[in-house]
Amino acid sequence: MNKELMTGLIPLFAVIIASYPLGRHLANVYTGEKNWMSFMSPIERFIYKLAGIDPKEEMTWKHFLRSLLICNLFWFFWGILLLLIQGILPLNPDGNSGQSLHLALNTCVSFLVNANLQHYSGESGVTYFSQLFVIMLFQFLAAATGMAAMAGIMKAMLTKCGKTIGNFWVYLVSSITRVLLPLTLIMACFLILDGVPMTFEGKKEVTTLEGNKQFISQGPVAAIVAIKQLGTNGGGFYGANAAHPLENPTFLSNTVSCMSMLLLPMSFVFALGFYLKKKKFAFSVFTVMLVALIIGIAVTVSTERLGNPNISFMGIDQSGGAMEGKESRLGASATAQWSAITTATSNGSVNGMHDSMMPLSGLVTLLNMQVNSWFGGVGVGFMNYYVFIIIAVFISGLMVGRTPEFLGKKIEAKEMKIAIMLALLHPFLILTSVAVTSWMIVRNPELSAQWLANPSFHGFTEILYEYTSSAANNGSGFEGLKDSSIYWNISCAIVLAASRFLSIGGQIAIAGLLAGKQFIPESVGTLKTDTSTFALMTFVVILIIAALSFFPVLTLGPLAEYVTIK
Template sequence: MNSEFLGIVASFLITLLIAIPLGRYLAKMFAGERVWTDFLKPLEIGIFKLAGIRPDEPMDWKQFLKAMLTINLLWLVYGFFVLIYQDKLPFNPDGNPGMTPDLAFNTIISFVVNCNLQHYSGESGLTYLTQQFIIMFLMFTSAATGIACAVALFKAFRDKTTTNLGNFWEFFVKSITRLLLPLSIVMALLLTFNGTPASYEGKGQFISLQGDTVNVSRGPAAQMIAIKHIGTNGGGWFGANSSHPLENPNYFTNMVEIISQMIIPMAMILAFGYFIRRKKLGWVIFGVMMVGMFMLMIPTISSELGGNPNIAKMGIQQASGAMEGKEVRIGPMATGYWSTLTTIVSTGSVNGMHDSTMPLTGAWQLLGMMINGFFGGCGVGILNYFIYLIIAVFISGLMVGRTPEFLGHKVEAREVKIAALITLLSPFLIMAGTALASYVFVAHGNADWAVKPSAWLNNPGYHGFSEMLYEMTSANANNGSGFEGLGDNNIFWNVSTGFLLILGRFLPIIGPVAIAGLLAKKKFIPESAGTLKTDTVTFGLMTFAVILVLNALSYFPALALGPIAEYFSMPK
């Protein structure tokens, strides 16, 4: 058995070993039952007191969303101005400049929405102040926002009929104090003791063996890299993200980073089952997601291990697989494994450059982001999947000819309309965005922007199209990875993806929470022989089929023009 394979098997098993008990813990903790982290209560009481919040105040779905949107809007405005004026603010040891308004617009949205698409490079585009007070702050709060909204959904189905979805502030703060912060502290220390910088000193300097003077970017990186994975954020301290040897110094840290980005998305699914006292439903959803994950992962790894046929033709050995854009200490197998996980859970951090992966790998990465419901980001994974569930319930209901029900509540026209709109939103944003970009590229190649459209693409042909498709998909999915060859720091990409980011984040949160709120209000219908059972393998398969059909219909044409066409243009 080769050691690269054992490495990913071990990573996977450790992920399960952590995620399963974590799911049980989260369900108990959010339900207010006694858990071992109760010693943190004084900290939470202090925070609530400082903020003037009464955490036991019940909220209906409208109040809940209002509170969520208010604080997110505040961060948008505040962060935008800090980014623009970062050059005039303290903690800028490397003397980096302020952001242009369009870049600041894109960046602040990108981090508020948990996407972490980066049109700058961390080393030169931000200061220590903005890295920590804006970027890292939002990494915590955007993950906590997602988790809090998911818990509102849980709450809707715990009791028979209710208008109370819980208190946004309570879920939000507890997500940080009881989950994100403790995990981040442990992980940041693991990274620091393996060689990731954590101090506040500016650039280091040395004279190399050959006599070159080299400046080394560093800074308090470990703290941010921890939460970037725990909170499925993905934005790197350094431009090269987790392929950078200071962000990810060895195979051990690589395992830590890949495990840490999966545990909360997995745990949240199981927590749903435990929280609503339907353990089996949690496991059925978990199973469907797992199957989906492997269907994307196995072909990804196999296409990376096969190496680049064009390089094989030159007679070069590709013993471990395709090496362009990959690091020796990590290897193509662990990079393939990571690239699947980072695209399905919307982390978007990379330990190898996606732009240089094989064409079919690119197709699977894109598809993972387009589906965006196999585990998915912190909290939002289950919200996205909930939309698929509602559509599956509706279609099943039509097939057997009775009013569809979900967990004892009638699913009627209003809920299905919301679900259908959310389903249509993603393909619309991705396709329209890519179409617009292609049009500008072809028809306005010489527009006078920071990067001329004709110079956007780092690769010609089908692959160039994939670069644009990937950027739009990543923005809509709030993923944040990129085919980074794309010259994206200019007004077109900053503004267009900025809008995609914000629509692709908040509508798919508002939709499911609204549906949950509407359903929870309705009279509870006890289960009878005629009830469609949603916690069965059959219904799991039905949901899986719905996911496949919806996404295949929506995205196949675009994928055919990009990665699939590129695949067929390669020598066999």
């Protein structure tokens, strides 16, 4: 009982407490105020000088977005090249070969967009060199890109009337040097002390209790696991991800990992309040996200603890819950909680097989990613929520006969059109991809055996989960799906890239357009956006849009499966 309590409430409250001062630190970093990491200034100035960056330059939203896209495009080609030739590069003690072009394409896109959807197994699919100079590098860059975009949007929201939203390069560099790097070092040290490997040696030969020889993969695991959790990346060093005992060795490492997934997404909501000097608004947003997260955790934990009714009559002991696809050292509750947190934060790491979860648990993980606004990825979690705020402001204004304004800026047709397109982009990418893939399987039934591990409703859910995870930049999967093929690599890469960069582009555009408008002082007719009523309105808008978009397809997948096994 104490173990389950520790799995749930204590770590959650601890990370909420820790995220408040970290939120203040984030606000100080992006406002340029002196903070406890200011000693990194000489290193940052050296980077700016080396790269030819003027740190005092202010960018319009178009210049800001162009810089973001150019940065990611450069590293995309860097990653493709290294993954193709990794077999002849150093730090390859296990002799792993280079990836195919379509797999390298999928890997690079996936890690650049902060999804880390892995269509390869880490032990054999990449080398130590690629783990460090592609995988880990991209985990820093992808997280910092989202953080820089969020910093630009915060600057735009604070601006009374101006056309600039800050400097992308400064935000990117400071996100790494003053936030991600120190936090990663701290967590990596903890993981090493807890038994996670940090070495450049190759596979280690051991003799099992049965007397057999077995080769155990190792490598620079601790550093990569640390940034994968803190940066809401999720890509595992091993194919089994955090279910692997060398990546997540103890119940303590499991608990700290769950906390680290939430730390920065929660902190950014508080940072928004400090940056805008509107703590009440930030608390209302935080409350909505937290309530949704707790509901998801409660449903998954209770469902997995109940066990599988289909095997209850067999006399199988299910006192520990539904244990298929779960590690016995962690248990059903810890795995269920992880699944809710990793999908709510767009992290994507897994410590159990989501494909083995009960239908209602699978439904929660899908809904978390389909809503994609409950804390979400680092930085971009609030950015997705920001779109729904714009829609909620406009609808609320029409309902009560007040001018739709947000933070002193009038919401007009142009911003609403972009917001609606962004709200519809997410379901469009998911549902279109699922429809095309399902049509292909119906036309050619042999594809079902080649791609899916399960028939009927569960097999359909495998397809739905893959594209939902891609569109939400999550990266977890119903790993019964056989996704390492040209079709899945290319189709998922398209969804990954479109969902990331079209969304960020639209969100920055809305913020930039609003920043350039004349500030309207608050009056009696101003719609209050920092009240519990407006918070509830935003929550309802999000649920309605998600329900209307995804309820039919969820009915064909997890809901239909739930009815059949209940």
